Amino acid sequence: MKNIILKPKIKINHHLDLRNISLIDASLNFNSIFKLKILYGNIEKKIGDLFDIKVEINKKENVKVEISGINNNCDYVGWKWKNGNLKINSNVGSFLGAKMSGGNIIVNGSAENFVGSEMTGGSININKDACDFVGSPLPGSKSGMKGGDIIIKGKARDYLALNMRRGLIFVNSGVRNYCCNNMIAGTVIIKKDIGKNFGVGMKRGTILTNDNSFSKTFxxxxxxxxxxxxxxxxxxxxxKYGIKMFKERKSTMRYLGDKNIDGMGEIFLKLEN
Amino acid sequence: MIKVEDTFAEAFPMKVSRLIITAYNDNWAFNAANSFCGFATSVIACGCEAGIESKLLPNQTPDGRPGVSVLVFSMSSKELAKQILNRTGQCLMTSPTSAVFSGNSGEKKIPLGNSLRYFGDGYQIAKMLGNRRFWRIPVMDGEFLCEDFAYQMEGIGGGNFLILGENIKSVLYAAELAVKKMNKLENIILPFPGGIVRSGSKVGSKYKGLIASTNFDYCPNLRTIVNSKLNRKINCVLEIVIDGINKQDIELAMKLGITEIIKSKETKGVERISAGNYGGKLGPYLFKLKSIIT
Known part of the structure; x- marks a missing residue:
């Protein structure tokens, strides 16, 4: 198939909407990719105007797109991504992998808000941190992620897994406040701090954590x-990811909630022996 | 010298599914699997043929616990689904610490947790990992974990060979040797007790409504009154039946089993190796003994 490498020609100082990168598939040749439209600031441009494009043919089955040298002004990377691999060798903006349904996205850097919002399948692997609303609904929507995996090797911030319905989120470090609120189902693993108002309004779903600081009133x-x-x-x-969740010998305490709404969500608390 | 007859075994297409059963330790995985495979020797009256395919180490199972792999064969998709669901519900869910997973993929689904979940009476929990859905059904030792669906594959049932000899001692010993060797293979099962069957059958009967009856050609007690295939020296015949996922695996199993008997110096008293067939009328798969062992 094809290995497509994109590198910006200029420093990206304005907001750049890269959602049309997801239109790249095996059928597109260099010229078609060159002509794909992107929005830079409020001006419509072609990808070829802003990026150096290199197309390599390889023997692998899936298309692989590799982007280097972008920054957190670049939003909607991997928007509605369906299959193939997308690799980003830098930081990236908001809406990474939002509404994606398959394939893999790897970020060798950090991502901004709304990572994997409303995604239904595939996996997102972030090697550093993510900001707010990981796996949550898009602005104006009610339902969060519905499938797939989000792996964050660093930390995340507020409102992670808000209204999450299905799928898996793993945070190797901690999160900030209002995480796992109104969770409907799905699985969230947070290895360190969980912040305030954790799991409020949880109906179902599973959380695994080391942090005992969640409210026992919930x-x-x-x-x-x-x-x-x-x-x-x-x-x-x-x-699948070569990550170990917790130390083997730790015992597990199970909590059920949010009891204020007769929720059947569960928190597995790993206890220090 | 044991003679291998120039004949063939006749086998027929079946529907098959593989399940992986895990438990707290080897013993409980085996107990659950053993119960699951109970009363599953022949489709003639059991509904399915089932057996333990192999023992699995913790690194070979989805949940990292010891397990066993089980193959279930049946004549129709409907019967296979019914047998798997009933046996999972009654034999696996009831067995302490057990969990069950699909051991193969395929297009045709067989409900597993998808139907058993209702036992949870509203407290069951669905979990998706990757593309696979699992059900956690609360039970008295914690929870019964069960994959949503098993999947159907095409398989072959009825591969066989017969061991003919002077007495039960020598023939049974030869059959045991063969079974021991064949049980090491994957993709096949030997569904009968200890892998060996003594009541080989033919299709039909003089009695109305009976679909199978004793294969009197090979019954030593009848050799003087029927058109017997046994001479006066042969007083015992045992059969090894093999169900497998494909033709090659059954051939390999037959080859290993027969060769093991022929090779052994302790199978004195075994005179011939033959095979059960119905003149090529029963099934499309023919396993010619001579060409298998060469």
Whole structure:
């Protein structure tokens, strides 16, 4: 198939809408890619005007797009991404992988807000940090991510997994406030701090964390748990992403909530032995 | 010298599915699988033929626990689905610490957790990991984890060979040797007790409504009153039946089993190796003994 490499010709100082990069597929040749439209500031341009484009043919099945040298002014990268691999070797702006339904996005840097908003499949792997609204609804919508995996090797900020319905979010470090609010289902793993108002309005879904600071007015203790699902999840994450969730020997306490709304969400709290 | 007859085994297409059963330890994985495969020797009256395919190490199972792989064969998609669902519900869900996963992919789905989830009475939890959905059904030792669907594949049932000999001691020993060797293979099962069957059958009966009856050609007690295939020296015949996912695996199993008997110096008393067939009328798969062992 094709390996497409994009590198900006100029320093991107204004907002750049890169959603049309997702239109790149195996059928497009150099000229078609060159003519794809992008919005720079409020001016419509062609990709070829702003980016050096290199097309390589390889033996792999999927299309691979590699972007280097962009910054957090570049939004909508991987918008509605369907298949193939997208690799970004720099920081990236908001709406990364929003509404994506398949394929893989790897960011060797940090991302801004709305990472994986309303995504339904595929995986997003961020090697540094993400900002607010990871896996949450897009502005004006009600339902958050509905499938796929988001792996954040650094930390995230507020409103992670807001209204999340399905899928998996893994944060290797901590998050800030209002995370996992109104969760409908899905799985969230947060290895460190969870901030304030965590899991408020949670109806269903599973959270795994080390941090005991969530409010016990929202969640009631259910006792020690040895869920087989935990082992399945651990195995899945190790095999697919090479990440270990928690130390093996830690025991797990299960909490159920949000009890104020008769929620059946669960928090698995890993306890220090 | 054991003679291999110039004949063939006749096999027929079946529907098959592979399940992976895991548990807290090897013992409980085996207990669950053993229960699941109970009363599943022949489609004649059991509905399906099932057996343990292989033992799985923790790094080979989805949840990182010890497990076993089980193959279930049936004549129709409908019957296969019914048998898998009933056996999972009654034999796996009931077994302490067990979990069950699909062991193959395919287009035709067989409901597993998708139907069993209702046992959770509203407290069941669905979890999606990648493209696979799992159900967590609350039970008294914690939860029963079960994949949403198993998947159907095409398989072959009825590969076989017969061991003919002087007495039960020598023939049973030879059959045990063959089974031990064949059980090491993947993609096949030997569905009968200990992998061996003594009541080989033919299609039909003189009694109305009976679909199978004793294969009197190979019954030593009847050799003087029917058109027997046994001479006076042969007093015992045992059969090994093989169900497999494809023709090559069944051929390999037959080859290993027969060669093991022929090679062994301790199978004195075994006179011939033959195979059960119906003149080529029953199934499209013919396994010629001579060409298999060469």
């Amino acid at each position: 969640f009631k203790e259910n006792g020690f748990s040895s869920s087989i699902f935990y082992q399945l999840l651990n195995n899945y994450i190790i095999k």
